[in-house]
Amino acid sequence: MDADSKRWRVGLVGYGEVGRIVAEDLRAQGVAVAAYDVKLDDARGHAMRGHAAEHGVVLAASHAALAAGSDLVISAVTASQAVTVARAIAPALRAGTFVLDLNSASPGAKIDAARTVDAAGGRYVEGAVMTSVPPYRIKVPTILGGPHAAALAPALAALGFAGCKAGSDRLGVASASKMCRSVMIKGLEAMVIESFTTARHYGVEDAVIASLHETFPGIDWEKQAAYFFQRVIEHGRRRAEEMREVAQTVREAGLEPWSAAGTAERQAWVADAADAGWFGVRGTPGFARSADWRTEADRILAHLKPKD
Template identity: 25%
Template sequence: MKIAILGLGEAGSRFANDLAEKGHQVWGYDPNPVYKLHADVQLLDSNPTAVSQADLILSVNLSSVSIQIAQEIASVTKPHQYFCEMNTSGPQKKIAIAEILRPSAVRVIDLAIMAPVPPKGILTPFLAAGEYAPEFLDFVKPLALDISLVENSVIGDAATRKLLRSIVYKGIAAVICEAMEAGEAFGMESYIRGQISSLIGGNNELIDRFVEGSRTHALRRMHEMEAVIEMLENQGVEPIVTRGTRDNLEKLLTSCH
């Protein structure tokens, strides 16, 4: 299978390396590649060049550039290709990208990354939605990926589910981070750790994972919560708690730098 990966950051580079390791033809483009790539991953000079000869296209960029990338490749995508929009953005942006690519008849898939990438790489759980999602799952069977299907779905349905889930997961992480900071400030860290532990099944290690994960991935998660806020506001929901989660991540980002 010929696979193009647009965006070779933490997630994209790991996907590229894992797929190359499995023996697939992989190439990609990133304007500023900083992660080490497998020897068999070809680094090309533009997004259109990377896309033009691929069967499968994985777009793993920042949400802020996803529209621009769709516009760049719209003239070179083809009907037989699958284009997976994997950026963490709201459903409206995913729909807009599908509309940009519609004239080329490329098969657009809303493919949400449903867990942190580093532990499992290309075997990270994904959620697929859109008109072509069922046939896409058949197409990628040789890759043995962990993909769930949103039945009878349209573009944006996977993104919506990912962001709704993020309200819970990132919100809990924000509460734990603030509680631990407060416990330390009052000299009662063991007490507050016990209170948190009683709510999460006594899993003390999970507390540290929530705190460290929030610090390590603060920038990416802050952008994710901004996408949640936009989605909720578009739906008429006041994102009071989600704004607090976003602000907590911004504070963590500032303190880390």
């Protein structure tokens, strides 16, 4: 099966940052790729249509049309839509079609999505993406999970997904690994933005960074802070949705998700600020692109100061 995978028709549900990266890397190998995104139906679809035309990606008219014509469906949408997408594609899946769910959803949501896909004759595989996609592209380290993971892994390797490794055949284990990691990583993003912006207000940022460097000498806090500010400003909405799924994962373990829930609120707050234009016009060269996090912190503080 893996030897024939490059002749597969791959369908992407979600044509955002991750979907476009996957499309580019697959099309570079000559793999047939189609995509569908609900944003194609409004003004936000213009850039997607341009990208598809440039890379030879066929745009489907609906979830059903995409599923009906695909040997492998890859779902890469916002976390809250993982189950919704599974329900939308399931009726049109052909028997045996693989569905790779890369969404950052809770174990409970993944199990729900799997139940829907498998009942329709598809083969659901959860994928827990364990780090940021852009640096690795389709080689990003990803844990595959569920009873069909071992069958899909060789085919994905043949398609260039070198970081995909089959993990537990029990659904939810891979996503739990992702969710627990996100408590730390997305939480650190939120804490850095909150701590560094507050430090900037009081003029103590140099002292704070010096102390952090002494405690954690392996981290370049200036560079890391700039990266965190950029990523949250650009993708805070998606991160907030993921953290709400993380919070649900914590609840499913019996704990109250104080840290995860607070992180979701901070990520959403930054996303609201970005939508309100605090950081410039989205898509322009100056938007969340400063190598110095202080630029973005000062923009936040400028909007928080009371008006005379």
